[in-house]
Amino acid sequence: MSTGLIVSISGPSGVGKGTVIDRLREVLPGCGHSISVTSRAPRGQEQDGVEYFFRTKEEFEKLIAEGEIIEYDQYVGNYYGTPLTPLLKMSKSGTNVLLDLTVAGSLALKEKFDDTVTIFLLPPSMDELRSRLSGRGTETEELVDKRMAQAKGEIAQAEKFDYVVTNRTVEQAVEEIAAIMKAENRRFRRSRDAVETLLAQ
Amino acid sequence: MSTGLIVSISGPSGVGKGTVIDRLREVLPGCGHSISVTSRAPRGQEQDGVEYFFRTKEEFEKLIAEGEIIEYDQYVGNYYGTPLTPLLKMSKSGTNVLLDLTVAGSLALKEKFDDTVTIFLLPPSMDELRSRLSGRGTETEELVDKRMAQAKGEIAQAEKFDYVVTNRTVEQAVEEIAAIMKAENRRFRRSRDAVETLLAQ
Numbered sequence: 001m002s003t004g005l006i007v008s009i010s011g012p013s014g015v016g017k018g019t020v021i022d023r024l025r026e027v028l029p030g031c032g033h034s035i036s037v038t039s040r041a042p043r044g045q046e047q048d049g050v051e052y053f054f055r056t057k058e059e060f061e062k063l064i065a066e067g068e069i070i071e072y073d074q075y076v077g078n079y080y081g082t083p084l085t086p087l088l089k090m091s092k093s094g095t096n097v098l099l100d101l102t103v104a105g106s107l108a109l110k111e112k113f114d115d116t117v118t119i120f121l122l123p124p125s126m127d128e129l130r131s132r133l134s135g136r137g138t139e140t141e142e143l144v145d146k147r148m149a150q151a152k153g154e155i156a157q158a159e160k161f162d163y164v165v166t167n168r169t170v171e172q173a174v175e176e177i178a179a180i181m182k183a184e185n186r187r188f189r190r191s192r193d194a195v196e197t198l199l200a201q
Numbered sequence: 202m203s204t205g206l207i208v209s210i211s212g213p214s215g216v217g218k219g220t221v222i223d224r225l226r227e228v229l230p231g232c233g234h235s236i237s238v239t240s241r242a243p244r245g246q247e248q249d250g251v252e253y254f255f256r257t258k259e260e261f262e263k264l265i266a267e268g269e270i271i272e273y274d275q276y277v278g279n280y281y282g283t284p285l286t287p288l289l290k291m292s293k294s295g296t297n298v299l300l301d302l303t304v305a306g307s308l309a310l311k312e313k314f315d316d317t318v319t320i321f322l323l324p325p326s327m328d329e330l331r332s333r334l335s336g337r338g339t340e341t342e343e344l345v346d347k348r349m350a351q352a353k354g355e356i357a358q359a360e361k362f363d364y365v366v367t368n369r370t371v372e373q374a375v376e377e378i379a380a381i382m383k384a385e386n387r388r389f390r391r392s393r394d395a396v397e398t399l400l401a402q
Binding site for chain 1: 321323324326327328353356357359360362363364365366367376377379380381383384385387388389392393395396399400402
């Protein structure tokens with residue numbers, strides 16, 4: 001059996017990453033996703049390993065120290081992070097995993113696991129990015145300026161990614177990312193089994 | 202403007218490479234192809250640079266010596282070969298080039314031009330390959346045995362290729378190769394312009 005891909009998608013705020021990833025999950029059923037680990041307590045019916053992996057604050061900090069957390073954030077005093085080992089397990093069992101990570105998160109994951117396929121989502125133009133950010137209507141002009149400056153800094157890091165996809169329309173971006181995943185599955189190192197099976201016949 | 206891809210497809214005799222490449226040219230219009238260079242004389246209306254590049258035997262041998270010929274063969278005393286420079290020119294002008302090369306030819310091209318995308322076409326099984334070879338009806342059992350041994354030797358070299366695609370059906374193989382080409386066009390190094398344009402805005 002061949003291993004699954006680990007694909008991480010990053011891009012500046014406002015580029016439409018969430019919509020593209022949601023649509024990808026619809027057209028590529030069977031794609032695994034990352035379950036976050038958190039130090040907050042479970043609520044109601046929440047189960048460990050379903051909504052989140054629940055860990056104590058001390059356990060979470062130990063995971064960080066061990067390099068097990070790809071990226072994390074703190075929110076109202078609790079940690080939320082993306083753990084590495086469950087991704088590697090899913091991939092090993094043959095499941096493609098699609099991840100929504102920050103630029104820094106994608107690069108950290110690539111460093112930990114070189115076989116990760118990293119994709120940077122670009123806006124069609126900076127004007128279009130600004131209008132998407134302003135269009136949310138929730139952000140002041142000053143905050144939009146700040147996000148635009150941040151976006152430039154992130155786009156400058158696109159060269160560290162394997163692929164860049166311009167999000168002109170959701171369908172086109174989804175089609176290109178699906179093609180990247182199909183192609184990456186045909187890489188020799190991931191199709192070694194097919195060759196070895198033939199040679200053994 | 203981004204450069205075009207140079208894609209070479211190889212595989213054992215009987216794998217169905219010709220059919221797959223013909224179908225790819227239909228679904229991917231605008232793909233360039235290699236014009237061979239030959240030492241035979243032009244016939245009738247044949248023009249230099251259209252049907253063939255026509256060169257003298259001495260000129261052809263000079264091209265070989267200069268490393269300009271990716272692969273060549275001799276037939277009734279004349280040379281026929283695939284020249285490198287026209288491929289690089291087409292790629293530079295933004296045209297994707299699709300090549301039908303021997304296994305050795307693909308590997309030689311990759312050595313000369315590292316950015317070549319090499320694809321190895323595999324049969325679904327060795328039995329299927331044998332039945333395709335026998336099915337031609339033109340070859341003796343002995344020749345089929347010889348081709349099968351040759352095929353194994355070639356398949357053992359699949360690991361030197363970027364991608365392996367199993368030719369289960371023409372449509373599936375064509376779809377996978379088209380996806381590989383779409384993906385390779387999104388590689389950062391081939392999309393650098395998109396990023397630089399955004400950063401300059």
